[in-house]
Every structure is written in C-alpha cells, then in structure tokens.
C-alpha cells in the first residue's frame with residue numbers, strides 16, 4: 001500500500017503547514033500559559049476550509065479522510081490545544097447538525113459551523129458516565145411538542161464559547177438520543193472551567209441542563225448510539241493524527257537540542273545513550289505515521305475500519321507518549337523547563353490517550369475484534 005499523498009493532498013498539507021508555522025507555532029506556548037481559547041486561529045483555519053473538508057458538497061468541500069488527517073497533523077505539530085479545538089469543531093461539534101438538522105435550523109447554523117463562525121461542541125460525558133456512556137443519566141422528555149433536557153455534563157470541550165451543543169440524553173430505559181441545544185436556551189448553564197494539565201488552550205468545562213428546551217431532536221429517537229458509531233472510527237483516526245503531529249515535533253526538538261547541547265566536549269548526540277533515544281523515537285514516529293495513514297486510507301477506500309481505527313489510535317497515541325517522554329529525557333533539566341516546547345508536548349500528548357476512547361477501552365475492543 002502506498003500512502004504517499006497525491007498532488008492535491010500535498011497541496012493541502014503545504015497550506016496547513018505554512019498556516020501552522022506562521023500563525024500557530026509562534027503563539028503556542030503563550031496560549032498554553034494563559035490559557036486562552038484561540039478564536040482567531042479557528043477563524044483562520046476556517047477560512048482555509050478546515051471545518052468544511054469532511055462534509056460533502058454543496059455544503060462542504062467533500063474531501064477525503066487522508067487530506068483532513070494531513071491538515072490536522074500539521075496543526076497538532078504546532079499546538080495540540082489548537083488542533084483539539086479544531087477537531088471538536090469539524091467533527092463532533094458539527095457532524096450531527098450536518099447529518100440531521102433541517103430547514104431554518106440548518107440554514108441558521110450550518111454555514112457558520114463550516115467556517116468556524118458558529119462554534120459547536122458535543123455533550124456526552126457526565127460526572128458518573130465516562131467510558132460507560134450507556135450509564136448516562138441526563139434525560140430528555142417531550143412536553144407540549146418540545147423536548148426538555150435535565151442533567152449534568154462534564155469535560156465539554158469549547159463549551160464556554162459554543163453557540164450550539166449536541167447533547168446525548170436518555171429518552172427511555174434503554175434509549176439514548178441526540179438533541180441540539182443553542183446558546184442562551186433557558187436553564188442552560190456553562191459551569192466552571194476545568195483547569196487541565198495539557199491542551200490548556202482548548203477550554204473545557206461543565207454544562208448543566210435544568211429543564212432546557214432543545215431546538216430539535218437530531219436523528220431518530222433512540223438513534224444516539226447508532227449515530228455515534230457513524231463517526232467513531234473517524235474520531236479515532238483523527239486522534240491518531242493529533243498524536244502523530246505532537247510526536248513529530250517532539251522528535252524534531254530532540255534532534256535539534258541534541259545537536260546544540262554539548263557535554264564532555266561534544267554534542268550529546270555523539271553519545272550512544274542519546275542515539276538510542278533518537279533511534280527509538282524515529283521508530284515510534286514511523287509506526288504512528290504508518291498506522292494513522294493506513295487507517296485513513298482504509299476509510300477512503302470504504303473498507304471496514306472500526307477495528308483498524310482503534311489499532312491506529314491506540315498505537316499512535318502510545319507511541320507519541322513514548323516519543324515525548326524520550327524527548328524530555330534528551331533535554332534533561334531543560335525538558336523540565338517551561339521555556340522548552342517539550343515540557344508542553346509531554347503534558348499535551350496525554351490527551352490523545354483519553355480522547356476518542358481510553359487505551360484500556362481500545363484494547364478491550366481490539367481483543368473483542370480478534371476473538372469474536
């Protein structure tokens with residue numbers, strides 16, 4: 001299998017590589033430190049078409065998964081925070097609105113969502129329901145033709161800046177459904193910001209629903225889990241691309257530092273112990289790259305991809321963690337200092353082990369796929 005990008009994919013990669021180098025990399029440390037949601041960078045990414053890439057024409061640009069993966073890898077290589085906020089917008093924040101919203105709701109929200117002017121998010125996780133989404137207790141009841149939602153969500157990316165919330169709620173004992181709630185709906189409260197270890201500029205908070213009227217049901221009643229399954233493989237492939245971007249930068253930083261830093265009268269990359277780190281990082285990076293592109297390629301070929309996307313996400317995120325950890329060791333005390341990028345990368349990369357399913361959950365799923 002040849003995963004080399006086509007000319008069109010290379011052009012997209014180049015566009016986002018120069019955008020990331022020019023606009024994102026110079027402010028990545030500052031965004032992390034403050035932390036600050038990079039609204040202007042999302043608008044910039046939107047102008048380049050990032051949020052419309054994966055939606056079919058005429059609404060979107062109708063591009064393939066590989067193109068999107070290449071774009072997001074470039075953004076993640078500059079800042080995982082910005083990339084995490086971007087993927088929330090282009091995937092889960094917009095997907096169900098594109099798929100199911102109709103009429104004036106669609107006209108009001110979708111064009112802005114595809115440019116990044118209307119920000120979206122997904123509310124699934126609850127204080128007592130993380131991996132176990134079937135255990136969620138937020139409920140929706142239909143009264144006088146309006147669905148009303150009551151419950152508590154947490155870990156909601158972009159919630160403080162979101163204009164629209166896709167909410168997973170219980171509509172029956174064994175029935176979960178998606179709803180659209182808009183900013184300003186009575187009873188909707190965006191709660192405290194969760195202060196995080198990493199991806200700090202991608203703001204995350206609690207959201208409370210107190211008898212909130214939903215704008216509409218998204219999809220069929222009871223179609224929540226089926227709807228989620230439609231996008232889960234792509235979320236995992238894209239999370240693998242996030243990990244790949246971070247790992248790439250961590251290796252670049254280690255190579256540059258090991259060339260400059262001299263001890264015992266020579267650059268530290270002349271010592272075999274440091275060379276071992278660099279070699280192992282290169283192997284891990286290549287594994288992450290191959291797994292990510294392989295799963296993206298399978299999606300684009302229309303091949304079954306749930307199992308493979310889980311393998312790619314697990315493999316790429318765990319490899320990226322090892323690369324960041326090794327880069328930190330090569331930097332030694334300077335890797336512990338905030339002024340060196342690797343300190344941020346090592347904090348950020350841990351997000352890729354959780355988002356899109358934890359490593360443990362993915363291992364359980366992969367093993368099930370092998371033994372079914």
Ligand SMILES: Cc1cc2nc3c(=O)[nH]c(=O)nc-3n(C[C@H](O)[C@H](O)[C@H](O)COP(=O)(O)OP(=O)(O)OC[C@H]3O[C@@H](n4cnc5c(N)ncnc54)[C@H](O)[C@@H]3O)c2cc1C
Pocket residue numbers: 088121122123124125129130131132154155156157158196199204351354355356357358359360361364
């Ligand atoms: C930065 C960030 C942003 C996020 N953004 C969003 C968002 O926008 N919207 C949203 O809905 N959620 C979001 N989440 C939440 C995320 O999806 C959950 O954190 C994730 O699903 C895991 O849930 P949990 O943290 O409650 O862990 P738990 O499910 O409580 O897991 C705890 C531990 O137990 C293990 N475990 C649990 N069940 C099993 C099992 N069956 N087999 C083996 N091991 C198991 C886990 O792997 C983990 O090690 C975000 C999380 C983070 C960190």
